[in-house]
Amino acid sequence: MSVLNALGRGWLLLTLLFLYLPIGVMAAMSFNASPFYRLPIEPSGQWYTALARNDALLAAAWNSVWIALVTTLLATALGTAAALGLFRFAFRGKRIFQVLLFPPIAIPWLITGTAMLVFFFFIGIERGSPAVILGHVALAIPYVVIVVSARLAGFDPTLEEAARSLGASAWQITRHITLPFIAPAVIAGALFAFAVSFDQFVISYFLAEPGEVTLPVEIYSAIRKGFTPEINAISTIVIGVSMALMLIVARLARFGDLR
Amino acid sequence: MGGADRAGVRLAGVTKRFGGVTAVDAVSLSFDAGGFFGLLGPSGSGKTTLLRLIAGFEFPDAGALEIGGVPVARLPVEKRQIGMVFQNYALFPNMSVAENIGFGLRVAGLGAAARAKKVAEALALVRLDGFGPRRPHQLSGGQRQRVALARAIVTDPKVLLLDEPLSALDKSLREEMQVELRRIQREIGITTVFVTHDQEEALTLSDRIGILRDGRLVEEGPPETLYARPGTRFAAEFLGAANIFTGAPGAGALTLDDGTVLRHSGGAVPMVAVRPEHIVLDPPAHAGWNRVEARLTGRVFSGATAALRLAHAGQEIRVSVPGAARLAHAPGDMLVLGFLPEHTVPLSA
Numbered sequence: 001m002s003v004l005n006a007l008g009r010g011w012l013l014l015t016l017l018f019l020y021l022p023i024g025v026m027a028a029m030s031f032n033a034s035p036f037y038r039l040p041i042e043p044s045g046q047w048y049t050a051l052a053r054n055d056a057l058l059a060a061a062w063n064s065v066w067i068a069l070v071t072t073l074l075a076t077a078l079g080t081a082a083a084l085g086l087f088r089f090a091f092r093g094k095r096i097f098q099v100l101l102f103p104p105i106a107i108p109w110l111i112t113g114t115a116m117l118v119f120f121f122f123i124g125i126e127r128g129s130p131a132v133i134l135g136h137v138a139l140a141i142p143y144v145v146i147v148v149s150a151r152l153a154g155f156d157p158t159l160e161e162a163a164r165s166l167g168a169s170a171w172q173i174t175r176h177i178t179l180p181f182i183a184p185a186v187i188a189g190a191l192f193a194f195a196v197s198f199d200q201f202v203i204s205y206f207l208a209e210p211g212e213v214t215l216p217v218e219i220y221s222a223i224r225k226g227f228t229p230e231i232n233a234i235s236t237i238v239i240g241v242s243m244a245l246m247l248i249v250a251r252l253a254r255f256g257d258l259r
Numbered sequence: 260m261g262g263a264d265r266a267g268v269r270l271a272g273v274t275k276r277f278g279g280v281t282a283v284d285a286v287s288l289s290f291d292a293g294g295f296f297g298l299l300g301p302s303g304s305g306k307t308t309l310l311r312l313i314a315g316f317e318f319p320d321a322g323a324l325e326i327g328g329v330p331v332a333r334l335p336v337e338k339r340q341i342g343m344v345f346q347n348y349a350l351f352p353n354m355s356v357a358e359n360i361g362f363g364l365r366v367a368g369l370g371a372a373a374r375a376k377k378v379a380e381a382l383a384l385v386r387l388d389g390f391g392p393r394r395p396h397q398l399s400g401g402q403r404q405r406v407a408l409a410r411a412i413v414t415d416p417k418v419l420l421l422d423e424p425l426s427a428l429d430k431s432l433r434e435e436m437q438v439e440l441r442r443i444q445r446e447i448g449i450t451t452v453f454v455t456h457d458q459e460e461a462l463t464l465s466d467r468i469g470i471l472r473d474g475r476l477v478e479e480g481p482p483e484t485l486y487a488r489p490g491t492r493f494a495a496e497f498l499g500a501a502n503i504f505t506g507a508p509g510a511g512a513l514t515l516d517d518g519t520v521l522r523h524s525g526g527a528v529p530m531v532a533v534r535p536e537h538i539v540l541d542p543p544a545h546a547g548w549n550r551v552e553a554r555l556t557g558r559v560f561s562g563a564t565a566a567l568r569l570a571h572a573g574q575e576i577r578v579s580v581p582g583a584a585r586l587a588h589a590p591g592d593m594l595v596l597g598f599l600p601e602h603t604v605p606l607s608a
Binding site for chain 1: 314316335336337338340341342343345347349350351352353362363365366367410411414420
């Protein structure tokens with residue numbers, strides 16, 4: 001038993017190393033004075049200082065943040081409304097609608113991105129941030145619908161009936177009964193939407209205007225021009241923020257069943 | 260509570276169809292203000308649909324529905340001023356007991372102070388003083404039931420509707436809650452309609468009972484009357500145990516296939532019902548008694564009473580005798596059974 005236990009622990013450790021070692025190295029190097037990854041590490045904040053002066057990277061980071069925030073807002077509102085609609089109402093084609101929500105998650109982004117580029121060109125939407133946001137929202141909605149629907153599956157519809165019998169309007173029921181129940185899932189869905197948008201490269205690359213790119217696109221073109229440790233610095237910041245978000249998701253997901 | 264204006268409920272020809280199925284079929288009923296009315300029927304009889312029609316969760320396809328003299332057939336549930344207790348209680352899990360009870364008052368726009376006062380009164384009425392800050396998941400089944408009841412009546416509804424309110428409780432708690440339910444209902448004098456498939460519960464609680472079958476109202480009346488003088492075979496058999504004798508109809512008499520004549524107080528009917536407890540063994544030898552000869556097939560002792568099973572012309576007859584009585588007969592013996600004409604209930608169908 002204890003041998004198996006030790007093996008299990010070793011395996012777990014290896015898995016975590018596999019996941020986090022490259023990230024750890026990158027984070028360590030962002031604090032190393034040498035641009036050539038020379039060891040031992042000489043602690044230095046110089047790349048963060050350089051980052052603060054790199055207008056292109058900072059502008060791209062800011063672009064990424066506001067596009068992700070707008071995407072989160074839109075995708076969460078639309079996705080939650082869709083999940084509530086699917087839960088409350090029976091209508092023709094509901095099953096088809098539900099089933100068709102899933103494939104976009106599996107379709108490679110390169111293909112989705114190409115399709116969007118062609119389609120947006122076809123209907124006359126130009127490249128630029130609105131196009132990027134449209135693309136991101138379309139990608140993020142299924143995640144929100146799926147997360148919120150999973151929570152709603154555990155919702156007792158007689159709670160809504162009880163609220164109605166007590167004189168509550170549809171809005172009061174949603175506000176006081178349904179939303180509090182699905183709130184953890186809505187927040188989790190919102191964080192997913194943020195992550196989908198913030199991490200998105202392919203679609204942003206296709207749909208963004210050359211002067212107004214997002215952070216992943218800017219990092220990609222910076223690397224092509226020549227790597228600088230400033231990229232380690234911004235990446236370390238992004239990783240820190242992303243991991244914090246995902247830890248919140250994990251916490252809320254466990255919160256999930258409020259008894 | 261208090262100041263609840265008592266309102267009766269009247270249904271006339273109420274019909275509800277789901278697809279091709281008629282769940283409620285031209286039901287006409289009147290519930291007196293302040294009364295306790297039981298809707299009794301097997302599952303699928305339409306009793307729950309009828310309750311949901313009164314509540315306003317469903318709208319009738321035909322017929323009229325009035326609460327307190329006001330037509331409400333097209334009024335949605337949130338506008339009907341009803342209180343409802345659900346089978347699973349449907350307490351809001353994200354709210355405390357006090358918030359649950361106060362919810363109806365809150366959505367009606369009542370201030371926090373007035374709300375707190377009414378909630379405290381309601382908690383006292385259901386004997387849960389001090390339970391306000393608890394969460395529903397910290398309560399026992401019986402306590403949840405009381406909270407659901409308090410929540411349903413705190414808004415002074417015109418009618419209280421109960422959907423199988425006691426079915427989730429165990430037997431002893433159920434009996435306790437039956438008494439509580441009656442006490443609370445009398446105290447506030449609210450018109451109450453409840454649905455049950457448990458005939459004993461219907462008999463215990465109701466001022467009047469309506470028996471439903473396949474969406475139709477079979478019979479309606481006070482429990483004593485329905486039990487003593489059912490008019491149909493379905494009511495006789497559903498409300499307690501009954502021995503049914505069929506034969507050739509005559510005025511005030513039924514002639515069985517073997518020539519036995521059973522006298523009763525009705526007209527020419529095709530069948531009669533006799534309750535097991537109204538049948539005696541070896542009846543007195545005067546002419547007032549209906550007599551049937553039957554062969555004893557078995558005896559089941561169950562404490563206060565013992566059930567005898569007998570066979571007469573291929574039909575089983577059940578007789579209930581005191582459990583302590585010594586039986587001088589063995590299975591296979593022929594016995595003479597007797598019952599009075601007044602206990603021989605004529606049935607129309």
